[in-house]
Amino acid sequence: MTLPGKYQQDDPSGPDSGGAPETVDAVVVGTGFGGSVAALRLAEAGKSVVVMERGKAYPPGSFARSPAEMGRNFWDPDRGLYGLFDAWTFRGTEGLVSSGLGGGSLIYANVLLRKDPKWFVKESPVPGGGYENWPFSYEDLEPFYKDAEDMLQPVPYPYRDTPKTMAMEASAAALGLAIKRPPIAVTFTTAPGAEPGTNQPLAAAPYGSVHGERAVRTTCTLCGECDLGCNSGAKNSLDHTYLSAAQRAGADLRTLHDVRGIRPLGGTGSGTGYEVRYVVHDPENPEAPLLERIIRCRHLILGAGTFGSNFLLLRNRASLPALSETLGSRFSGNGDLLTFVMGAKIHNEGKVPATRTLSGSRGPVITTAIRVPDTEDGGSGRGYYVEDAGYPAFMNWLIETGQLGRVVRRTARVAGQLLKDRLFEARRSNISADLAAALGDGSLSASSLPLLGMGRDVPDGVLSLQDGRLAVDWTLATSTGYFGRVRKTMADIAGELGGDFVDNPLWWAKRVITVHPIGGAPAGRNPAEGVVDSYGEVFGYPGMFVVDGAAMPGPVGANPSLTIAAFAERACRRLLEGARPAARGIAPESQHDGGPVTSVRDAPATSVREAPGAVVDSPAESLRLLAPDATKGKAAKPERPAAPKPAATTRGLAPGMAKADTDASATSVSFTEQMHGWFSPGQSDPAKGHALGRDRDRRIMFELTITAPDIDAFVADPLHRATAEGYVLADQFGGRMPVEQGWFKQFVTDTSPDARPARRMLYRLWLRDPGGTPLTFTGFKLIHNEAGLDSWADTTTLYATVVRGHVPPPDPGRPPAAEWAPPDPAAVAGSGILRIRPLDFARQLTTFRAVGPAPLPALASFGNFFLGELWKVYGNRVSRIRR
Ligand SMILES: Cc1cc2nc3c(=O)[nH]c(=O)nc-3n(C[C@H](O)[C@H](O)[C@H](O)COP(=O)(O)OP(=O)(O)OC[C@H]3O[C@@H](n4cnc5c(N)ncnc54)[C@H](O)[C@@H]3O)c2cc1C
Ligand code: SF4
CATH class of the missing domain: 3.50.50.60 (FAD/NAD(P)-binding domain)
Structure with missing residues (x-):
């Protein structure tokens, strides 16, 4: 719907949330x-x-x-x-x-x-x-x-009686600087x-x-x-x-x-x-x-x-x-620098200097531009402009009241005079002049003017995402010479106008x-x-x-x-x-x-494709409810899919898991885990992805709540399946991505290369980047009995790969190794390693919850199961060390 002659501001609940997308x-x-x-x-x-x-x-x-x-x-x-x-x-x-x-x-x-x-x-x-x-x-x-x-x-500013314009022109002429009235679109x-x-x-x-x-x-x-x-x-x-x-x-x-x-x-x-x-x-x-x-x-x-x-x-x-x-x-x-000329004066020989009226609030904001050439066109150093920067009239009041000491002194003087009149019955009824004296002559605001510099600074800043927020890494350091020259010209202008040159306070914080x-x-x-x-x-x-x-x-x-x-x-x-x-x-x-x-x-076409077996959803299925402001990054309000996932995509959940939260006889156990690491896009080997990611400071983290909806079924299930909810945060994938659907399997039986018992903890998370591209985060922790006691490292190290497309878990009937078979390299979006930090682990211990008819036995059952599985892997070595 387009309103003739008026921009469209349609109903936010929107008509186009389903069906075929609009195409233009x-x-x-x-x-x-x-x-x-x-x-x-x-x-x-x-x-x-x-x-x-x-x-x-x-x-x-x-x-x-x-x-x-x-x-x-x-x-x-x-x-x-x-x-x-x-x-x-x-x-x-x-x-x-x-x-x-x-x-x-x-x-x-x-x-x-x-x-x-x-x-x-x-x-x-x-x-x-x-x-x-x-x-x-x-x-x-x-x-x-x-x-x-x-x-x-645009046209040059046409008026010939504007004080700030005339003052800029006069000072540039005196300093031998090239000045013009630039075209302004007014x-x-x-x-x-x-x-x-x-x-x-x-x-x-x-x-x-x-x-x-x-x-x-x-x-x-x-x-x-x-x-x-x-x-x-x-305008x-x-x-x-x-x-x-x-x-x-x-x-x-x-x-x-x-x-x-x-x-x-x-x-x-x-x-x-x-x-x-x-x-x-x-x-x-x-x-x-x-x-x-x-x-x-x-x-x-x-x-x-x-x-x-x-x-x-x-x-x-x-x-x-x-x-x-x-x-x-x-x-x-663009080399921007804001400074001020304060208290401009006219110096006449032998006389007290008079206030020079600049009236910064009269006329459009910019009316003149002084140009200082670059080495490219005959100057010495990087070229720049200095322009007058006017301001709205109410700023004059701020400038005046900013001089608090003077305002208080003036007001006290007038109040004292009025009190004296009252005491000595002066019978003076017109106090207009007193009020005028209290307000002052406004000389400071009338004689002050901001200056705006801009020019060819060094374009070496870098924009990036940090925790999903926009970040800029820029420093004055490489442009010090440029800014020094701009400040010098501005100070010369201030001197020529008989005023003080004042930096804006940010300058002192570099x-x-x-x-x-x-x-x-x-x-x-x-x-x-x-x-x-x-x-x-x-x-x-x-x-x-x-x-x-x-x-x-x-x-x-x-x-x-x-x-x-x-x-x-x-x-x-x-x-x-x-x-x-x-x-x-x-x-x-x-x-x-x-x-x-x-x-x-x-440009070379990049060979990327979705992982084999990925579920293809329709645009309507992939819509989300988003936070009002995307720029908040990690702190953004939670986002989620607009519609529940279709039933077919619940493959891999334990029988009855989807309905267990409504099953009054079951007790669920959950805990929340945070892991952090380094990650590289385009890499399919997690160790390489981790090393490269650390070099380039490419981080990844997740916070997941793992829930076993029925602890008895979870312990009895050979794959020990649970659900995972939460988010993954990776700037390489656009910041925070809510988990649309998540699977967790604890202690899936595996064997190490030397045929000793081993276990894997498996993670599979369906994510979607802001563009709507579906991604699957797969990861495993490998718990196996190597030289030394390494159970901490094993249980806290996650080898992670992200592939394109939403890939469901393999059919439970297939051998477990299908879960960690290397993915098709063309479908890999990146890989790396995540670890649990000791503090996060301490926090994790406080997050265990059991909900249902038997919470304490459920927690005990989970603990026994966890320790029992570890014992099956490491017990052998521990008993050998004891002997
Ligand atoms: C106080 C001030 C004075 C200035 N004076 C001058 C001057 O005198 N001369 C001059 O040349 N330049 C001046 N500039 C700079 C000038 O305004 C910018 O250089 C110019 O506007 C940049 O144009 P742009 O097309 O890059 O983007 P912008 O003009 O910044 O426009 C971007 C637009 O995109 C919209 N937008 C952003 N994200 C999204 C999104 N996700 N979805 C939909 N919409 C989005 C924004 O709301 C905005 O309207 C001034 C700037 C300021 C702030
Ligand atoms: S000076 Fe005032 S009227 Fe003129 S262009 Fe600027 S805002 Fe508009």
Whole structure:
């Protein structure tokens, strides 16, 4: 259902939870600069396009302003927050991005600069190894920059009397720095060429508005609130431009639609399309788990932003096994640095310095840009920009009240005067001047201005998953020279304005805050160099594109949005024209720069298949109830299958086990076990997987509750079967995966190579990664009598393998060894070794529970059985040692 002229916000209980999944030509994830461009260009070309945006829509006038509204204006569905700001904290950097229809354009400062032609560097060495390489050039992007500018209509700031703008221009002139008014995507006039004027109503765009006919836009009111969302609608943000045009062209825009899973249809490299799993948020009911839904498409366009697209790719790595090893690399904050000029003054010879008025809250957030060249274009060091960074008017109050000492002194002085008047009966009734004195002259806020620096820092940060959460490993250290130069220029500007140069407090903790995160799925010439090719198409996955900041192979240097939009324009042209060279500016890959070139279609197909005998379920059977926020990792709320497993898949449970929990005469015994280890994808030998995993810090753990529903039946059963519930957490498989169905067999009889008695404890767990790919975790502990007393090592060491597909346990009639027969290597997703840590074992001992008519005898029976089986294996050696 699409509402004409309005984005879709459908019923979260959803119609499409069963039956055949919806199928379209293209799914676009995210509505930032990459996603919005793709939505328009694909819809215009007649493709059926569904656009999924996790956030809400913000018509003019709906952006939060009051403290109460602002307090809830963050994105964290887990806590019932569905607002605009999505704030992150990582090692070495903080990050701020947006969540809403229009992505970062809703809160950005409107600057649309092109990337400097010479900053598209080629094989520029990165300290610590590797190099930064842009596989496309300025000339490749040029026509697409023009397309994006035509849509977003940026213009230089037109007013000539704005104090901060004039002050920046004067200081740059005095310091000999190159300054200009950069193009900003804000409407100042009612018609091209007309005189600018504030708060004048604007005519509707020819393509209408996603917000409907009643949404009125006006020219800029110079309120300085661009970073909070423009309530006047003067910003030419993506909802007012690309997305409105996309909707007019037929794109189906869906808000509060959060994509969670991706997997290729027809196998890796087939190019037959993609299955996308998503949830629809329900702000009215934030606590409830969300029903997963499925949509299928020929083309999948990721535009979820640097954090969003990387998170999706990292979480779905098991479903996308051919993804380049470079996934997560080349992260950069685009050299962002925030500092302040405080208390600017005008020094006149022989006179007391006067306050220099900068009025940081007057005018759009950014109006000027000073450019300092790079060694690539005549400078000395990495190039950068320094821009004025205005702020909303209410910040002036914070700045003033922040000087608590002065406020208290002023207020005390006025109160003292009023008391004196009262005591001496001064009979003064007008106290306006006293109140004005109490408020002060506001000189500090009037003479202060934030400065925002950005440029070519070193793109050596790494994005990864840690316990299922997004993590960034980035440090200032390699970019110290760059940041030193940016700070020096900022300090010079502060000095020229007669003010104090003040770092933002994070700087002293060696941290920065970035609003321009870049990289992680970098464009490269081949899969060894990047995740996507120079057109954004993912190596190994034809038809899947990354078109947002994640695909940038290094810092853009200038504000990056226009370059992201141009990159997306070029990607769409490629997609629509296939591999053929396009009429405008698209050179074949081989003509780019002489480097090794591989197109997506040449990427080696990875041979992966499901394990023989795997159960194939229908999409409806594989749907889950998911937590409202996937970013919480290990701490996420529990998730589970939406429907119970069909009866056929209970093979391997002991007779009567499935109904034992309702059998009043049976007593169950359960305990909870945690194991931790190292694991490697692609390895089929657990020992090798463990060693390699430890080298690369690839961890795996599980927490399982093992239940024998009827202890008597369990002890009597030769296979000693029980159930296993819980979760497996492995970042290589996208984080936490609930166990959909689990089997445990304790002390299955085996013999060691020297024909002595041995036992195996067997684990089989059905899992599913976020993309919906079914996986089976199989593992065994081998209890056998080797030299020395090794019962602790034996009973706490689990050799684990994960295979593709949901493989049921072998028929109980088959020899037990069928359980641990080596799997088909092509079906193996990885292997490793897990161990019980002593503390976890101590905790495990406290988790034994018996439920039923005879709990104590049941626990005793379990203990006797456990020790008895161990004695059968080790008793021989213990009695020999005693003798
Ligand atoms: C305060 C501030 C000021 C800025 N000023 C400027 C400026 O003046 N000029 C400039 O060039 N840049 C500026 N930027 C940066 C600019 O906003 C970003 O570089 C740009 O928006 C990145 O575009 P993108 O397409 O990569 O992703 P984004 O714009 O971040 O869009 C990603 C979208 O995807 C959605 N999403 C994420 N995950 C999912 C999911 N799983 N399912 C569905 N949807 C999802 C998000 O909600 C978001 O809407 C500023 C940023 C901030 C925060
Ligand atoms: S200054 Fe105010 S009106 Fe102008 S673009 Fe920014 S938020 Fe909108």
